[in-house]
Amino acid sequence: MVDTCGGRNAEGWVPVERRWLGLDRRSLTPTIMVAAIAVLLTFVVPLIDRAVPQDDPIRAGERLDLGGGIVVTPPAGWELESGIRVGDKTTVPVTAGTADAAFSGDG
Structure with missing residues (x-):
């Protein structure tokens, strides 16, 4: 009990x-x-x-490859967080709709 x-x-x-x-x-x-x-x-x-440190600044004129011939040119001085620069050697080819890019600025 x-x-x-x-x-x-x-x-x-x-x-x-x-x-x-x-x-x-x-x-x-x-x-x-x-x-x-x-x-x-x-x-x-x-x-x-x-x-x-996360220091990968984008220089003037650099472009990011989004695949399928699509490129984007971010502002100079911003930081590249993810993505592939045009001309970078990669082991996997970039195809349209499969790549993305992320970059950030101070603001």
Whole structure:
């Protein structure tokens, strides 16, 4: 029989031997793991992202190949994030409708 009035046999009651600072010891390991992952995603990953340089500026007159003879000329000084420059050697040929390009500016 389960005593629901807060007695020693109440469901959810944790004996003092399994508590640390008033917390159930069984829940500390998962809590610490979740906190470590949160710290990793909040502080460590952005720190690594800022440490790795992403510097691939587009020079004046450079064009990006979108496949099928379609090219785009982004503004000079912007950063190329993904895409293939016209004249770059690639292992996979670019066909129409399969290529894309991404570039960004300061604004």
